[in-house]
Amino acid sequence: MELQGCTALVTGAGRDLGRLFAEHLLRRGATKVYAGARRAELVDLPGVVPLRLDVTDPASVAAAAEAAGDVTLLINNAGVSLGQNLVEGDLDQIRMVVETHLFGTLNMVRAFAPVLGANGGGAILNVLSNLSWMSFDGNNSYAVAKAAQWSLTNGIRLELAEQRTLVSGLVFGPTRTETMKAFNPAAVMNDPVDIVSSALDGIEARRIEIVADDYGAAAKASLTGEPRGFVMATGD
Numbered sequence: 146m147e148l149q150g151c152t153a154l155v156t157g158a159g160r161d162l163g164r165l166f167a168e169h170l171l172r173r174g175a176t177k178v179y180a181g182a183r184r185a186e187l188v189d190l191p192g193v194v195p196l197r198l199d200v201t202d203p204a205s206v207a208a209a210a211e212a213a214g215d216v217t218l219l220i221n222n223a224g225v226s227l228g229q230n231l232v233e234g235d236l237d238q239i240r241m242v243v244e245t246h247l248f249g250t251l252n253m254v255r256a257f258a259p260v261l262g263a264n265g266g267g268a269i270l271n272v273l274s275n276l277s278w279m280s281f282d283g284n285n286s287y288a289v290a291k292a293a294q295w296s297l298t299n300g301i302r303l304e305l306a307e308q309r310t311l312v313s314g315l316v317f318g319p320t321r322t323e324t325m326k327a328f329n330p331a332a333v334m335n336d337p338v339d340i341v342s343s344a345l346d347g348i349e350a351r352r353i354e355i356v357a358d359d360y361g362a363a364a365k366a367s368l369t370g371e372p373r374g375f376v377m378a379t380g381d
Contacts, residue, residue: 149174157223161322200249210256217267246290266309275364318360
């Protein structure tokens with residue numbers, strides 16, 4: 146997968162990692178980058194094509210696929226974290242988190258798989274989390290949603306193999322985006338530029354699993370132990 150000359154669509158591109166993905170794709174020679182956002186008028190990155198997009202709205206997704214029929218790389222980055230546990234958390238907010246990460250990603254894949262196939266196969270990158278592989282008391286709804294998105298990633302990889310679409314998952318832990326800084330300003334976190342660079346390097350190397358930091362590596366290693374050992378990795 147060559148980023149030079151590709152046409153990419155990044156969801157959730159209005160800020161944080163999504164904006165960085167769009168910026169670095171342009172730096173690496175992408176011919177066109179669609180920056181998908183619910184409020185496309187607020188996308189302020191020069192050189193991108195703003196695209197109004199709500200991944201939880203099938204009509205919005207269908208309109209985006211119609212408008213962006215030249216896409217060869219889809220980055221499913223849009224997400225939401227509402228700090229809800231499962232037993233006593235707000236069910237509407239839990240559903241919103243799952244709807245965004247699982248069904249929002251699936252909406253995008255179903256709409257853009259034919260586009261990618263028609264354009265030679267291309268690639269899909271799903272932005273996952275170390276919480277795809279472990280739970281976290283205080284935000285277990287997010288962990289459930291990311292675990293489902295990880296499983297979705299593996300499933301669509303099998304289903305799209307025949308059309309030669311690379312399907313990759315990006316796994317990493319706490320990263321110093323504006324959202325995470327507001328949530329826990331004192332925490333030790335990744336530099337978001339490092340995560341984006343690792344992700345794009347992985348796509349070019351055609352890696353199906355991109356574990357971008359120590360948090361992700363520790364989470365993956367914990368899967369070989371007993372479930373009671375699934376604790377929040379510190380990266381230390």
